[in-house]
Amino acid sequence: MQMKAENLFFDYSTPKTLRIKISGNWQIADGLPVENDFSRRLSPQADIKQITFDASGLGNWDSALVAFLFQLISSCAAKHIQVNQDGLPAGVRKLLALALAGHEKVSPPKAMPDPFLAMLGDRVIKAGVSLRELLDFLGQITVSFGRLITGKAYFRGDDFLAIAQKCGAGALGLVCLISLLIGIVLAFIGALQLKIFGAQIFIADIVGIAMVRVMGAVMTGVLISGRTGASFAAELGTMQVNDEIDALKTMGVSPVEFLVMPRILALVVMMPLLTLYANLMGILGGLFVSAGVLGINPVEYLHHTYDAVKLNYLWVGLIHSLVFGVIIAVCGCLRGINCGRSASAVGEAATSAVVSAITCIVIATAIITFVCQVLGV
Amino acid sequence: MEKSLRPVLEARHLELAYDDYIVMRDLNFSVNKSDIFIIMGGSGSGKSTLLKSLIGQKEPRKGMVFYSGRNFWQAGEVEQQRIMRGSGVLYQSGALWSSLSLAENIALPLQLYSGLPAAQIREIVLLKLALVGLSGCADFYPEEISQGMRKRAGLARAIALDPEVIFFDEPSSGLDPLSARALDDLILQLRDALGATIVVVTHELASIFAVGNNAVLLDADSKSIIASGAPKELLTNSKDPRVIQFLTRGEKQGVA
Numbered sequence: 001m002q003m004k005a006e007n008l009f010f011d012y013s014t015p016k017t018l019r020i021k022i023s024g025n026w027q028i029a030d031g032l033p034v035e036n037d038f039s040r041r042l043s044p045q046a047d048i049k050q051i052t053f054d055a056s057g058l059g060n061w062d063s064a065l066v067a068f069l070f071q072l073i074s075s076c077a078a079k080h081i082q083v084n085q086d087g088l089p090a091g092v093r094k095l096l097a098l099a100l101a102g103h104e105k106v107s108p109p110k111a112m113p114d115p116f117l118a119m120l121g122d123r124v125i126k127a128g129v130s131l132r133e134l135l136d137f138l139g140q141i142t143v144s145f146g147r148l149i150t151g152k153a154y155f156r157g158d159d160f161l162a163i164a165q166k167c168g169a170g171a172l173g174l175v176c177l178i179s180l181l182i183g184i185v186l187a188f189i190g191a192l193q194l195k196i197f198g199a200q201i202f203i204a205d206i207v208g209i210a211m212v213r214v215m216g217a218v219m220t221g222v223l224i225s226g227r228t229g230a231s232f233a234a235e236l237g238t239m240q241v242n243d244e245i246d247a248l249k250t251m252g253v254s255p256v257e258f259l260v261m262p263r264i265l266a267l268v269v270m271m272p273l274l275t276l277y278a279n280l281m282g283i284l285g286g287l288f289v290s291a292g293v294l295g296i297n298p299v300e301y302l303h304h305t306y307d308a309v310k311l312n313y314l315w316v317g318l319i320h321s322l323v324f325g326v327i328i329a330v331c332g333c334l335r336g337i338n339c340g341r342s343a344s345a346v347g348e349a350a351t352s353a354v355v356s357a358i359t360c361i362v363i364a365t366a367i368i369t370f371v372c373q374v375l376g377v
Numbered sequence: 378m379e380k381s382l383r384p385v386l387e388a389r390h391l392e393l394a395y396d397d398y399i400v401m402r403d404l405n406f407s408v409n410k411s412d413i414f415i416i417m418g419g420s421g422s423g424k425s426t427l428l429k430s431l432i433g434q435k436e437p438r439k440g441m442v443f444y445s446g447r448n449f450w451q452a453g454e455v456e457q458q459r460i461m462r463g464s465g466v467l468y469q470s471g472a473l474w475s476s477l478s479l480a481e482n483i484a485l486p487l488q489l490y491s492g493l494p495a496a497q498i499r500e501i502v503l504l505k506l507a508l509v510g511l512s513g514c515a516d517f518y519p520e521e522i523s524q525g526m527r528k529r530a531g532l533a534r535a536i537a538l539d540p541e542v543i544f545f546d547e548p549s550s551g552l553d554p555l556s557a558r559a560l561d562d563l564i565l566q567l568r569d570a571l572g573a574t575i576v577v578v579t580h581e582l583a584s585i586f587a588v589g590n591n592a593v594l595l596d597a598d599s600k601s602i603i604a605s606g607a608p609k610e611l612l613t614n615s616k617d618p619r620v621i622q623f624l625t626r627g628e629k630q631g632v633a
Contacts (some may be wrong), residue, residue, distance in 0.1 A: 154489060157478065243472035247534075250432055250466050251486050252458035 014051045023057030026065035049363040051076060053087035066095045073100065137334050140256040141264065153257045153299055160262040168270035172277065174227065179278035182219055183207055183285020191294055200294050204304035207286030213313045216279040217271075217320035218365055221328065224271065225357035229332035233353035236336025237346035245337065255337060264329040271325030272318045279317065298345055312377050316368070323364050331357040383446050385410050385542055385574045386431065391440035393426050401600050402428050406593050408542075413568055413575045415608060418595030419623070424578045425546065427595070431576070432466050432544055433457055444542070456542045458630070462490055464542040465535030469550055471527035473519040479506065479530045480515035488538045505533040509563065525556040529563075536567065543567065545577040549584050561587045582626065586612075594620055 009021040051072075058065075069092065073083050114122065122231045141173050147153035190206040236259060239245050245255050283305055290296040339349040384407035391404040408414040418424045429435035431442055433449060442449040444460045452460065473482050483502045487493060493501070506515055509529040519527055528548065535543055540612040545564065549557035561584050568575050570608065579585060585608045592611065594604040596619060604611050604620040612624045621629050 162476075239475070242470050242475070243468040244474050246434055247468060247472040247474070249434065249465065250461055250464075251489070252461055253485070253489065 006130070010087045011054075016047055018048045018051045019054060020051060021054045021057065021124040022054075022065070023059075025059040026061040026068070028062055028064045028066065032068050034063050046298075047083060050084060051174065052084045055088050055092075058089065061089070061092070066092055066099070069096060070099050079273070116326070133338055137256075137330070137337070139220060140254070141260065141330070142259050144254060144257045144341055147257065148261060153261065154253055155257065155261060160266055163262055164266040164270055167224065167231075167267055168273060171224060171270075171274060173228055174223055175274050175278050176281050178219055178223060179211070179216060179281035180285040180288075182215060183211060183282035183287075184289050185285075186215070186282070187286040187289035188293075191289065200290070201296060201300065201304055203286060203290050203294070203296070204301045205308035207273045208283055208305040208309040209313060211282035212279045212309050212317050213285075214320060214365065214369070216282055217296065217317045217324060217362065218277045220271065220274045220278045221324035222358055223363045224267070224274065224324070225328050225331075225354050225361065228267065229328040229353045229357045230350040232329065232332030233335040234346055236260075236333055237339030237349040240337065241341050241346060260329075260333040263333055264326065267329040268322060268325040271321040271328075275317060275321035316372055316377060320365065320368055322362050323368065327360045327364060328357045331360065384408055384443070385412075385445055386576065387443040388427075388431070389441045389443070391427070391430065391442065391467040392438045393423060393430055393435070394438045394450055395426075399438075399600060401595060404593075404595075404602055406602065408574055408576060408591070410574055411568055411572055412591050413564065413577065414590035415581055415585050415592035416576065416578045416595065417585055417592055417608075417623070419580060419597060420522045422595040423600075424580075424595055428517045428544060428546055428576075428578045432464065433461050433569060460607040462486075462538060463540055464544065465538070466544045467528065467532045467535045467546065467548060471519070471524075471531035472533070473527055473530055475519050478516050479511065479522075479533075482519070482530065483534045483537050486534065490538060501537070502533075505537055506530070508536070508567075509533045510559075523558075524551050525553070528552065528560065532560075532563065536571065536573075539571060540573060542576060544572075545575065545579070547579055547581075548577060549579065549581045554583075557581070557584065558587075565590050582624065585624075594623060 007022065007024040007026065009023070011019040011021060014018070061134070073096065076083050085096065088096075144153055148155055175263075186207045187203050190203045192199055194200050194202050194206075236245070239259070245259075248255050248258055287298055287301050290301045291298045335349040335353040335356070339345050387407040388404050392402045393400040393404075404427065406414075416424050416427060426435060430437045435554075436450055441451070444463070446487055447456070447460060448455060449460055473479070474485070477485065480499070480502050483505050486499050487498045487501055491498065491501075501514060503512070506512055509532050511526060511529055511533065514522060514526065514530070519530070522530070528551075548560050548564070552560065552589045564575055564577070565588055565599045567573055575588075577584070577588065592605065593602045594611070595601075596603040603617060604615055606614075608624065611620055615621055
């Protein structure tokens with residue numbers, strides 16, 4: 001939106017002086033005149049040495065007028081044109097004086113875009129730093145674990161139980177709903193294919209094996225990353241912002257012992273239990289579809305499941321869940337402990353905890369599946 | 378005899394920096410027993426960074442920090458922890474551990490280092506809470522009390538182990554004038570009662586004149602200490618316009 005031209009009138013009648021008549025309303029809602037426009041109109045009169053104002057016709061004004069004049073005066077200073085502010089309202093003159101006073105002695109260095117190679121180098125250095133932080137953190141966890149086993153660590157059982165309850169029992173509803181639905185989806189997709197061969201009963205095998213071996217653990221892992229991993233990162237990040245972690249260090253308490261160990265242990269204990277529960281719910285989901293939609297006898301379905309799912313598969317699933325528990329807790333706590341000291345840093349820590357945990361879960365699943373394949377499990 | 382004259386806390390040629398950016402260089406000062414020592418300076422002058430290097434949270438680039446003659450940054454981790462155990466810190470926000478009740482917050486350092494049975498720890502906790510005027514709040518959680526109460530609880534935690542040195546980071550920030558005044562009185566009482574040495578980082582003039590008997594003024598432009606001495610004497614005797622301006626909120630320009 002552009003200011004109406006009639007609000008600004010340029011009077012060249014006096015030699016070497018430009019008299020600017022400002023009239024009408026100058027408000028932010030009406031827009032500002034374009035500064036370039038002013039320079040263009042000024043340039044043909046190269047011998048202008050002074051600018052004066054006539055604001056007798058000025059109506060309502062706000063920052064719009066001051067912003068325009070501020071820019072005008074700044075550009076005139078560069079062209080060595082004297083600006084006489086006498087014709088302006090007193091309020092405008094005061095605001096201009098304040099703006100032109102230049103309180104700030106230090107101006108922050110302007111961020112220049114780095115050349116490509118510098119950016120690349122920067123990224124590599126940052127990746128190196130993150131790797132060192134991770135190794136350092138894992139080292140601290142190992143040391144703390146050693147101290148915990150030998151009874152030297154400061155470990156609060158109450159904290160452990162409270163966290164276990166929050167990340168275990170508190171997640172049951174969500175895990176139940178999602179696993180049930182995953183079981184149902186698996187059963188439906190399987191049924192479409194198996195129907196062609198008249199082998200619907202093998203849905204029990206598909207759902208049972210898939211859930212117990214990998215799907216139960218992976219789905220629980222993804223859910224818990226979003227729920228508990230993010231909450232670990234945000235909790236510890238907020239503690240960092242509030243100086244709580246510094247206060248621990250000053251007191252000679254290792255934040256890893258006090259804050260991280262209870263979280264890792266709680267999740268390592270709770271993840272397999274949640275996974276077992278997810279497996280059961282998935283199988284039940286398959287049972288609903290088979291019995292309700294495909295008309296398979298539930299007892300026969302359960303019998304088939306019992307035959308198909310070997311104990312080894314259960315162990316494979318539980319190993320997945322243990323590894324995921326460690327991954328989620330370590331990612332969440334690492335991001336939280338290394339969080340910056342602002343509200344946005346806490347948000348970033350939570351996001352990156354979830355992203356890195358899910359990525360690591362997928363990578364870990366691939367590795368475990370490959371190892372199981374090689375070992376013939 | 379020589380031992381008692383040794384300063385409780387001493388900084389020698391301290392240089393503080395973030396990566397390549399130097400915050401302060403060549404800082405020298407010493408804090409004697411039972412002093413209330415003020416580190417003052419404008420916003421961004423490096424007061425908090427200096428505090429961090431005094432309480433073991435940020436290693437200075439150069440220079441040394443001595444606690445009763447023990448070189449802190451040269452000491453091993455165990456020795457550093459032992460030194461820090463002899464000092465308490467009240468953070469700007471109180472920095473109470475949010476998952477613990479007030480009593481548990483104050484009990485934690487006692488559980489770690491005193492070796493006392495739980496019942497006796499509880500007694501000490503209740504005493505410390507009473508000292509800061511929070512009797513009856515033992516089982517509240519930090520989120521359930523006001524900012525001023527959190528600061529006082531943070532102070533109770535800082536004095537849990539009867540430290541030799543107590544650090545205060547901007548004690549009056551976020552407090553109303555009366556609470557700020559009450560905290561100043563508390564600082565004086567603690568010094569008199571515990572004989573503790575107190576280091577306060579602040580730019581609140583009222584607090585500076587009310588409690589401080591020795592001070593340094595940090596200046597961001599010259600990255601150094603531009604004045605040291607008792608705040609009231611600085612105000613009357615200093616010839617440096619920057620010092621006079623700081624101590625009078627710019628109302629007097631000082632002698633150029």
